[in-house]
Amino acid sequence: MANWGKGGVAYCFGVTWYLQVDFQLFVGCTLLMMIYFKKRRLFIGIMGVLIVCSSVYNFYTTYIIKWHNYAEVSTADHSFAVNYYIHRNPCSRFASYAVGVIVGVLYMEYISMH
DSSP, X not given: OTTXXXXXXXXXXXXXXXXXXXXXXXXXXXXXXXXXXXXXXXXXXXXXXXXXXXXXXXXXXXXXSOOOSSSOOSSHHHHHHIIIIIITOHHHHHXXXXXXHHHXXXXXXXXXXX
């Protein structure tokens, strides 16, 4: 996982950052789904807390620190910060990914009831 270490990115295709983040979120949500099958309320609580943490992280990085989550490249330091702490960080992408997982769980439960 190239986005785990600091000090730059040493891989061929920089645009593949999303695959790394998506894989990490997939593995994490797979582990959370094991909790879902054992204790559903605990799963909902953990997902809720992680969604709030992800949203607070995004608020902190974009509003408090002023690292905007769009393609503004004013300085090399700003570009590195946006790429490392926002784009390539699974914490900033978890909320939207988790909403998809929750909708999938609700759909699965709906199908099993009908």
